[in-house]
Amino acid sequence: MTRKQILATAFAVSAALFWTPVAPPTEEPALGYIVQGSDQAAAAAAVSGVGGEITHRLGIIRAVGARMTPGQVSRLRERDGVERVWEDRPVEIAGGFDHVPTDYPSLVDAAALHAQGITGDGVTVAVLDTGSHGWVGLYFDSRNRYRRLASYNAILGVRVPWGLIDGSGHGTHVTSIILNSRTDDEQGLFTGVAPDVDLVEVKAFNDDGMGTYADVIRGLDWIVDHQAAYGIRVLNLSFSAEPQSYYWDDPLNQAVMAAWQAGIFVVTSAGNGGPDPMTVGVPANVPYVLTVGAMSDNFTPGDGSDDILTSFSAAGPTVEGFVKPELVAPGGHMAGIVKSWQKLRRDHPQHAINHRYFRISGTSQSAAVATGAAALLLQVHPELTPDEVKCRLMATANPAVDPASGLLAYSVFQQGSGLISAADAVASTESGCVNGGLDVDEDLAGTEHYVGPARLDAGGNFYIEDAGYPWNGFYTVSGIPWIDAGSWTDGIPWIDGIPWIDGIPWIDGFDFVEGSPYPPGGTPWTDGIPWIDGIPWIDGEVDWDEETELLSINEWVEQE
Numbered sequence: 001m002t003r004k005q006i007l008a009t010a011f012a013v014s015a016a017l018f019w020t021p022v023a024p025p026t027e028e029p030a031l032g033y034i035v036q037g038s039d040q041a042a043a044a045a046a047v048s049g050v051g052g053e054i055t056h057r058l059g060i061i062r063a064v065g066a067r068m069t070p071g072q073v074s075r076l077r078e079r080d081g082v083e084r085v086w087e088d089r090p091v092e093i094a095g096g097f098d099h100v101p102t103d104y105p106s107l108v109d110a111a112a113l114h115a116q117g118i119t120g121d122g123v124t125v126a127v128l129d130t131g132s133h134g135w136v137g138l139y140f141d142s143r144n145r146y147r148r149l150a151s152y153n154a155i156l157g158v159r160v161p162w163g164l165i166d167g168s169g170h171g172t173h174v175t176s177i178i179l180n181s182r183t184d185d186e187q188g189l190f191t192g193v194a195p196d197v198d199l200v201e202v203k204a205f206n207d208d209g210m211g212t213y214a215d216v217i218r219g220l221d222w223i224v225d226h227q228a229a230y231g232i233r234v235l236n237l238s239f240s241a242e243p244q245s246y247y248w249d250d251p252l253n254q255a256v257m258a259a260w261q262a263g264i265f266v267v268t269s270a271g272n273g274g275p276d277p278m279t280v281g282v283p284a285n286v287p288y289v290l291t292v293g294a295m296s297d298n299f300t301p302g303d304g305s306d307d308i309l310t311s312f313s314a315a316g317p318t319v320e321g322f323v324k325p326e327l328v329a330p331g332g333h334m335a336g337i338v339k340s341w342q343k344l345r346r347d348h349p350q351h352a353i354n355h356r357y358f359r360i361s362g363t364s365q366s367a368a369v370a371t372g373a374a375a376l377l378l379q380v381h382p383e384l385t386p387d388e389v390k391c392r393l394m395a396t397a398n399p400a401v402d403p404a405s406g407l408l409a410y411s412v413f414q415q416g417s418g419l420i421s422a423a424d425a426v427a428s429t430e431s432g433c434v435n436g437g438l439d440v441d442e443d444l445a446g447t448e449h450y451v452g453p454a455r456l457d458a459g460g461n462f463y464i465e466d467a468g469y470p471w472n473g474f475y476t477v478s479g480i481p482w483i484d485a486g487s488w489t490d491g492i493p494w495i496d497g498i499p500w501i502d503g504i505p506w507i508d509g510f511d512f513v514e515g516s517p518y519p520p521g522g523t524p525w526t527d528g529i530p531w532i533d534g535i536p537w538i539d540g541e542v543d544w545d546e547e548t549e550l551l552s553i554n555e556w557v558e559q560e
Contacts, residue, residue, distance in 0.1 A: 028069035034086045035076065036063040042081030050075045100357045101184040102191040103301035104177070104330040104369055109423035110193045113376050118426065120194030120375040122382070124149060124231045125178060126264075127371075128219050129171030129238060130553065131164030131203040133339050135356070137182035138175055139163075141196040147179075149230045154204040154219030155211070167207030169342030170553045173360055174238045175199070176337035177368035178375075191335075193372025193422070200230050205239065207343050209553035213252050216551055220255040224262050233378050235264050236371040238364035240271035240281035240314070241551045244537050247285045247320055248449045252551075256283040261440045265378070265386040267292060267371045269363035270325040271314035272554045277413060277462060279314040280324045282551075287322045287450060288440055290374075290390050294331025294366040295400075295419060296560045307419075308332075309400065309410050312557040313363055316413040317462055319532050322452030326390070326416040326434075327397045329373075331366035332560040333359045344556075351559065364554045373422035380426050391433040396424035413454070413462055 030053070037043030040057065043064045047054055050072040056065025062083075068076065076082060105111045113119075119142065131151075132138055139148045151160045166172045179199060180192030204219040205211040216239075223232060237256070247253050260266050266289040271281040274293075284291040293313040298306045310332050316324035338345045338358035345352060351359045374389055384392070399418030400409040408415070442448040453464050532538050 028071055030067040030069050030072075031087070033066050033068055033073060034058065034063055035066055035082060036061060036084040036086075037081045038062070038083065039081075040064060046076055046079040046082045049079060052076070100191070100335050100353055101187065101189070102177075102180075102335050103297060104334065105190060105193050105372075107297060107301070107330050108193070108369055108373055108419070109421045110373060110376060111189055112423045113426060114190050114195070118376050118379055119190070120179070120197035120372065120379050122198075123194070123233050123375040123378045124198040124200060125194070125234045125236065125371060125375055126200040126202060126223050126230075126232045127171065127175050127178065127236045127238075128154075128202040128204055128216065128223065129166075129174055129236075130168040130205045130207070130209060131166035131171045132175040132199075132201055133166050133169075133172045133337065133342065134163050135172075135176075135337055135339075137180045137191070138172070138199070138337065140181060141179075142181040142190065143196070147196075147198045148201065149198050150200045150226065152200075152202045152219065152222050152226075154202055154215045154222065155206065157218060160203075164201055164203045166203070167343055168205065168209050168553070169338040169344035169358070170205070170209055170238075170360075170364065171201070171203070172342065173334075173336040173338050173344070173358065174236065174364055174368045175201070177334060177365055178236060178372045180337065193369055194375040197234075197372075197375045198230070200226070200232055205551070205553055209343075211239075211551045213551060217252055217255045220252075220259055224259050224264070227262055227264060232264055233382075234371055234374045235259055235266045236367060237266060237268045237283060238362075238367045239551055239553045240269060240273070240284060240363075243282050243285055243319065246449070247282075247287065247318065248443055248446075250282055253283050253286050254444060256286050257288060257440055257444055260286075260288045260386055261444060263386060265374050265389045266290070267367050267374060269367040269554055270294070272312045272362050272364075272557050274310075274312050274314040275414070277315050278317065278319065280316050280318055281314065284314070284324060285318040285320075285322070287318075287320070287438060287452060288386075288435055290327070290370060290393065291325040291416075292363060292366045292370045292420075293325035293328040293415065294361070294363045295328045295415075296332025296361070297330065298560075299333065307400070308560070309414055310361065310557075310560045312361070312560070313366075313414070315411070317452065317454035319535060319538075320449075320451050321454040323412055323416065323454060323464070325363075325414075326394050327370070327418060327420050328415050329366040329369035329420045331363055331369075332361050334361065334365040335359055336365070348556070359559060361557050361559045362554045370420055373420055373425065376422050377425050387435050388431055390435070391430050392425045392428040393420055395430040395433050396421050396428050398424075411462075412464070 035043045039062050040059045047066045052066045052068035052072050054064050054066050141147045151164045153160050179194055179197050181195040184191055202219040204216045268284045268289050268291050270284050270291050270293045273279040294310040296308050296310050298308050300306055318324055335357050345358055394417040397417035397420050402409045438450055454462055
């Protein structure tokens with residue numbers, strides 16, 4: 001073998017051992033892009049010109065969607081008529097994560113008013129509670145106007161310009177039911193009852209939901225003093241305490257009556273101590289104010305046939321014989337705002353809906369719904385007095401009725417006039433139908449106090465005192481006799497006879513008031529009420545200090 005042949009062979013062996021042929025380059029992957037041009041046709045022409053695939057025609061933004069390789073995109077950017085090129089990024093649906101649907105605005109006909117532009121605009125609501133968390137839906141209305149007018153810490157006795165800290169979550173939840181201005185992710189409906197009201201918040205309860213009479217009264221005093229400055233028309237009091245005296249002797253009740261006297265419509269929760277009679281607390285036992293019990297849609301929104309009165313909703317009558325609550329509102333498994341760091345959510349994490357919304361049951365929530373409804377009414381009829389607001393809300397409420405018998409499904413001492421209807425109240429022209437015979441000026445002056453129409457018969461059943469109009473418990477064509485004439489000659493036995501938790505529907509369309517006051521009115525206190533013997537504070541066994549006596553937000557109850 002020649003030298004030349006030997007070198008050629010060696011080179012070939014080396015190449016076989018050490019050189020690996022390079023594969024041809026792989027094809028670039030095609031990705032999604034949005035291409036905007038001077039017009040849609042120009043964008044489409046540019047994409048086609050570089051060999052890209054058009055996937056979407058996006059005329060609304062002068063663009064097309066396309067699939068192209070990076071090389072095609074590079075060439076595309078050099079073409080005439082192309083303005084911008086974006087990567088087509090993935091988008092994840094919210095799925096109700098931020099704003100969940102709430103059923104209660106529709107259940108009380110507030111959603112129908114929202115559709116007409118009636119949202120509580122121009123009405124100021126005061127909420128005395130644990131404070132509230134500064135989320136956008138609470139502090140800004142539906143037009144993104146800042147609507148928190150003032151914050152007052154009644155525990156410290158100071159105005160707080162930067163807002164209140166709610167470590168409990170109760171006040172935040174109640175406030176969100178009243179006025180949350182955000183819409184749900186499904187139908188675009190407002191999640192609060194009166195989304196455009198202005199807010200004055202007062203903190204009188206600590207992170208454990210506890211407060212003293214002195215702190216709450218200081219908060220009420222501040223609200224009345226600043227009523228004119230902030231235009232306060234409605235006051236929400238979602239808390240309760242066990243009565244320790246007649247309504248007129250209780251100092252907190254006196255402060256509540258002073259707010260009513262000043263022209264503020266006061267809404268209170270009946271309390272969560274039901275279902276027994278005479279479980280309504282303070283300040284719900286004040287005869288002037290609107291006291292609200294709780295019903296539930298029984299976890300079937302949109303189906304009213306199985307709606308129920310909740311088992312925890314406190315009931316009347318009061319010791320002084322007044323019918324309480326006056327009406328009911330949704331209070332079962334209510335969706336509202338509670339943040340992850342607030343105590344209610346930490347104590348009951350199983351009721352969290354998402355990172356922001358949380359379910360609570362209680363008459364606190366029912367009072368919040370009624371507060372929102374009152375604000376909607378006052379937007380349309382700002383001339384109404386507190387008595388007139390109460391009259392229209394009660395006169396248009398819908399009672400739960402057994403459709404088979406025509407009897408009330410629940411005692412008047414449990415459901416009052418029935419389920420509140422904001423739309424019917426706004427349309428109503430009723431007046432003079434509540435608080436007949438009562439005089440708040442005389443009451444506060446101590447010159448006269450009042451007894452309501454409730455009595456106890458020989459069989460131990462509560463009834464409304466006979467006013468000369470016999471009724472056997474059935475409806476009549478002229479309306480509902482116990483409101484029309486203040487007469488319950490036979491009464492409806494407490495819980496006996498008609499099952500009170502069997503899901504009786506709330507019936508629409510009854511005319512509640514035909515000129516006679518409901519409740520039939522107070523009469524001057526003389527010798528008391530026949531069933532009050534044996535109550536500890538009447539027998540003088542309770543010694544309490546109104547300055548340090550503890551109050552609490554309504555106790556936690558399980559979802560209904």
